[in-house]
Amino acid sequence: MRIVCAKDCARGMLMIRNVFPVLTVVAVIFGIWYLACVPMNIKTALTEAERAGATVSTPGARERRDMSAIGLALANPAQWRDTFALKKPRLPAPHQVAVELWQTTVEKKITSKRSLVFHGWITLSATLLGFAMGTVGGILLAVGIVHSRAMDMSVMPWAIASQTIPVLAIAPMIIVVFNSIGVQGLIPKAIISAYLSFFPVVVGMVKGLRSPSAMQLDQMRTWGASKSQSFWTLRLPSSVPYLFTSLKVGIAASLLGAIVGELPTGAIRGLGARLLTGSYYGQTIQIWSALFATAILAAGLVAVIAGIERVTLKRMGYGK
Amino acid sequence: MTMTDPSPVISAKGLDLTFQTKDSPVQALRDVNLDIGAGDFVSFIGPSGCGKTTFLRTIAALEQPTGGTITVNGMSPEAARKARAYGYVFQAAGLYPWRTIAGNISLPLEIMGFSKAERAERVEKTLALVDLEGFGGKYPWQLSGGMQQRASIARALAFDADILLMDEPFGALDEIVRDHLNEELLKLWARTGKTIGFVTHSIPEAVYLSTHIVVMSPRPGRITDVIKSPLPRERPLDIRDTPEFLEIAHRVREGLRAGHAYD
Numbered sequence A: 001m002r003i004v005c006a007k008d009c010a011r012g013m014l015m016i017r018n019v020f021p022v023l024t025v026v027a028v029i030f031g032i033w034y035l036a037c038v039p040m041n042i043k044t045a046l047t048e049a050e051r052a053g054a055t056v057s058t059p060g061a062r063e064r065r066d067m068s069a070i071g072l073a074l075a076n077p078a079q080w081r082d083t084f085a086l087k088k089p090r091l092p093a094p095h096q097v098a099v100e101l102w103q104t105t106v107e108k109k110i111t112s113k114r115s116l117v118f119h120g121w122i123t124l125s126a127t128l129l130g131f132a133m134g135t136v137g138g139i140l141l142a143v144g145i146v147h148s149r150a151m152d153m154s155v156m157p158w159a160i161a162s163q164t165i166p167v168l169a170i171a172p173m174i175i176v177v178f179n180s181i182g183v184q185g186l187i188p189k190a191i192i193s194a195y196l197s198f199f200p201v202v203v204g205m206v207k208g209l210r211s212p213s214a215m216q217l218d219q220m221r222t223w224g225a226s227k228s229q230s231f232w233t234l235r236l237p238s239s240v241p242y243l244f245t246s247l248k249v250g251i252a253a254s255l256l257g258a259i260v261g262e263l264p265t266g267a268i269r270g271l272g273a274r275l276l277t278g279s280y281y282g283q284t285i286q287i288w289s290a291l292f293a294t295a296i297l298a299a300g301l302v303a304v305i306a307g308i309e310r311v312t313l314k315r316m317g318y319g320k
Numbered sequence B: 001m002t003m004t005d006p007s008p009v010i011s012a013k014g015l016d017l018t019f020q021t022k023d024s025p026v027q028a029l030r031d032v033n034l035d036i037g038a039g040d041f042v043s044f045i046g047p048s049g050c051g052k053t054t055f056l057r058t059i060a061a062l063e064q065p066t067g068g069t070i071t072v073n074g075m076s077p078e079a080a081r082k083a084r085a086y087g088y089v090f091q092a093a094g095l096y097p098w099r100t101i102a103g104n105i106s107l108p109l110e111i112m113g114f115s116k117a118e119r120a121e122r123v124e125k126t127l128a129l130v131d132l133e134g135f136g137g138k139y140p141w142q143l144s145g146g147m148q149q150r151a152s153i154a155r156a157l158a159f160d161a162d163i164l165l166m167d168e169p170f171g172a173l174d175e176i177v178r179d180h181l182n183e184e185l186l187k188l189w190a191r192t193g194k195t196i197g198f199v200t201h202s203i204p205e206a207v208y209l210s211t212h213i214v215v216m217s218p219r220p221g222r223i224t225d226v227i228k229s230p231l232p233r234e235r236p237l238d239i240r241d242t243p244e245f246l247e248i249a250h251r252v253r254e255g256l257r258a259g260h261a262y263d
């Protein structure tokens, strides 16, 4: 019993020790964010205050246009509160983003065009399809590269070159080409997503498949193992830890690819579309909440893979 | 340097092996002549770089000689490997972390196409042979270094090859574990009658285990002496305090020293 307690207490201590620094950092970030809202939004706030009949330090929006925002903020402390509550702020305050996130995820019906869950699912489906294609493609390429010198020499440079082309340049081309043959929506986005995620998988898998030591390979030779036997019993299991590291990078890249794929079409559905329409209409709160939804989704996806990784490696007996 | 057995299991004649490296060729073995008879326990001892590992690897067809001939059971090493003539134990246990001990031992059996029932039977048998009954379901990280090395020996024994080649299998273990494993190895050898090639840096280990001690010397790697042990096959640990034992140890030490004086 005492041992159990000691273990639990130690874990509790560790939690507390970790929680404090994390909370401090979060608090500092929010503090800076709120502080930044004041000068960023002060001009809009003053214009609205004036319209409502208040007196401000320098009357007239035109007069204020070229003045220092910090100077204006210092001269008008009465309007600070307003800078956190504008409808179209330059920089929305954290609670505005939080409220918008809450309203568009929990309070909206999933079928609504304003539901972030709806838009998130559109993007997520393209992400997952692209991720699956990129992963399968990446693994196959890696297997080819490891087993054939010719492929090692020919494919790897192309794979590297492909990643030096900005995705923003290639995404519209893919969308347009598919559009011209009548394919829209999910597939072209998934392809852009696969394009971004296959590379980390190739690199990680090549490294993993080559990770068995010379001794382990010699061992295989002394047993007279064939190439395919070495592959299935040694190379592939050895590569699993490397694969998971790549998958975590790959899934985040996939999400990015799916969102970028939504931008050039002027799509009306998906997180990318929310970013786009938000910027058309100056809906900064919508943009920020879409950004946060993306970040949360990415963190969730990476966490899911990390969870599968933990379970798999433990099951495989990689031990502590 | 020929041993007494009329039909040697391993026979090297005028064996040369030169590695082509970037700066200059390295002569790892020169004019090595050695016959190893069935059931012999042959230790290879000598300073670092004298070609012990290279010779063992040549027997196992992991290296190709550049001159001379070597036969295993009258065949080329390549053919002997296909006939599953030997098990090879490397310095590191090299167990697969994702397989249980039983899974590791059955790996070569899977590769060689043994049936499932036969694999299970052989795994049990070899686990008993190395004193690891009941550990089949454990993962390598759950075993001590000495137990892991025993498991790797079991893996080399599982397919019942007649020749066991071991390259410093106990090099990384402490003295007491090593003594124990040496004793176990001798028992195993007595029970199975295998031919064993064993590389070591330890004079007492070589003398305690072997019927023949091959003393080697470096640059170029060659055999300088082959000492036939007069000790009986049955050897309790305290045989190491007998005058006979100390005398052979002395001869080995002299041989090693002479090899050093050479360069």
Ligand SMILES: Nc1ncnc2c1ncn2[C@@H]1O[C@H](COP(=O)(O)OP(=O)(O)OP(=O)(O)O)[C@@H](O)[C@H]1O
Binding pocket: B019, B020, B021, B026, B027, B028, B046, B047, B048, B049, B050, B051, B052, B053, B054, B055, B221
């Ligand atoms: N693959 C290789 N390429 C080039 N040179 C090699 C290679 N393998 C071994 N050698 C060289 O051959 C010589 C003999 O090496 P070997 O590994 O057989 O020595 P050893 O007696 O086993 O030494 P140790 O006791 O340190 O294990 C050394 O000089 C070594 O540098």
Ligand SMILES: [Mg+2]
Binding pocket: B052, B053, B054, B167
């Ligand atoms: Mg060696």
